[in-house]
Amino acid sequence: MAKQGFQHSEAFLQWIWENLLFEIGALQTDDGKSLQIIKQGSLNHSDGPDFKHAILEIEGVRWHGDVEIHTESNHWDAHNHQINPDYNTVVLHVVAEEEKPQQVYTENGSRPYVINLWSYLSPQLHLFLNSFQNTSSLPCSSSLNFISEDAFYRQLQKAHLEYFEKKADDFLRLYDPELMPSTAWKHALVLSIWDGLGISHNRRAMQQTASKWLEARTAEVQSLEDDLELAFNAAGFEDALSNIQWNYKGMRPASHPRRRIPEAVRLSRQVLDEPFENMLHKSATEAWKHWLEKAGIKSTSRYEILFGTVYLPALYVLGSLFVAHTLKETALQRWKRLKSPIPATLLEPFKKFDLEDQRYQKKLGSVHQIKAYCRAGQCSKCFVLKKAIQS
Incomplete structure (x- = not known):
């Protein structure tokens, strides 16, 4: 035995x-x-x-x-x-x-x-341990008889804030301290936007293209046509010697890089052309919507998600770098109450909880919870398990 x-x-x-x-x-x-x-x-x-x-x-x-x-x-x-x-x-x-x-x-x-x-x-913990070893799903979704919605949302709030901090750290990694601070921040935002538009197949390739495009731009480059030409040259689609690797497998037409790059260029031009002093006020949170409108880009679910995962963390970092406390706090509070469209497939594991309160479906922290806690087996750091065992 x-x-x-x-x-x-x-x-x-x-x-x-x-x-x-x-x-x-x-x-x-x-x-x-x-x-x-x-x-x-x-x-x-x-x-x-x-x-x-x-x-x-x-x-x-x-x-x-x-x-x-x-x-x-x-x-x-x-x-x-x-x-x-x-x-x-x-x-x-x-x-x-x-x-x-x-x-x-x-x-x-x-x-x-x-x-x-x-x-x-406790019997609850024994059930959890048994399930943890024998399921590919979330262990607590099948083995715990009582899920506290209060504990679930306490945990989700924790994950939501952690995700924001993670995205702010991701932004800082793209910030080049060798540049003037205003230029470094704008370039980091551009790189972050291109990275986000490359999800999930071509994040690295889009970021490399954005970097080459920024390097190739000059003060004389003003027309959209010129910028598009530079961007497609940087992408190296027809260049056999290009070191950028594009992945087209299983890609939806709307996510093809030949469609994403023009969108990225048009939005990036709005970022680069925006007077930097405008970005240091709390009203800067509204700039994203205006940029999309001026760039002729429809605010799809992808751009709504990027507003939360790219733009708000960028403003938070900006507030930290320039000691603009009001901007920093405004970005954080906007994140806390943010509601974003999240693909239902990403939140499939939570459906087994049968929660009456469905707010988690619009919280980006839900994605971080699944990746950083549930899938990673970090159950011992989760309020949900602790509450269920103590009940």
Whole structure:
């Protein structure tokens, strides 16, 4: 019979201990002594025991010391803790295994108490762990009987803000400090727009083309025809020696680079021609709509998404660079209340939650939640799981 037990990571077990996500009313050590957790300790991000400065009461005696976490008790010796003096301060060894845990010793010969959390873990958590190992879908969508909408939207708010910070960092990576600040910001915005218009097949190729187009432009280049010619030359469609690789597989006609590039050029011209001083006011959030109108571009769902994922982070960065606090705060608040069209296929995993409140369908943070938390297996950092286990 295959060994079961705690099949998740040690980091996950650390999270369970840190948040006391188990039955704590009648704990006993492995040798039958009563255990009360006064303080579970502080997570150690350096060498040594996992939790420092814990306070535990064992059989009426109060202990001050450290806690070490392992999914299996034999990991203590496997990690050579028995010969490492850094672990002499450990008073409790926390494990989670179906079999009786083995006794361990420190380098100075002391014997830490052992607590096996396996029988104290809630049925909800056991269901989750089983599902986590046996499904390609979101584990909590099928194994948790109770999903708190409040916890879901708290988590979504967290993911929404994290996504904004990520997009601001993405923008900064395109900012060239060798240029004048106003030029560097505009060029970074242009590169970001072209990158966004290349999703999902040709992001890199569109960004390379934009970079070459910006380099090729001169003060004398003023007509749209000249700019289009420079852009198509930069794209290298007919140039066998071009290092730009275009991907046309499975592409919709509207996303073909020969259609996207003229749109990118027309919008970029509006960005480059805009007086920079206009961008330092909170009213700059409205410039996007005016640029699209002047460029003759319809505000499709793609451009609505780019407003959130490219333009607002760009304004936020601009406010930071030029200490324009009002602009920075305006961009952030606009992001917080932003509603964007999101392809239903991207949010398919959330449908199993059967939530009454469907606001997540318009929140770009939902996409970040699925990619950075759900698909990445970062469940231990998610409010939804913590709330469900505690309920």
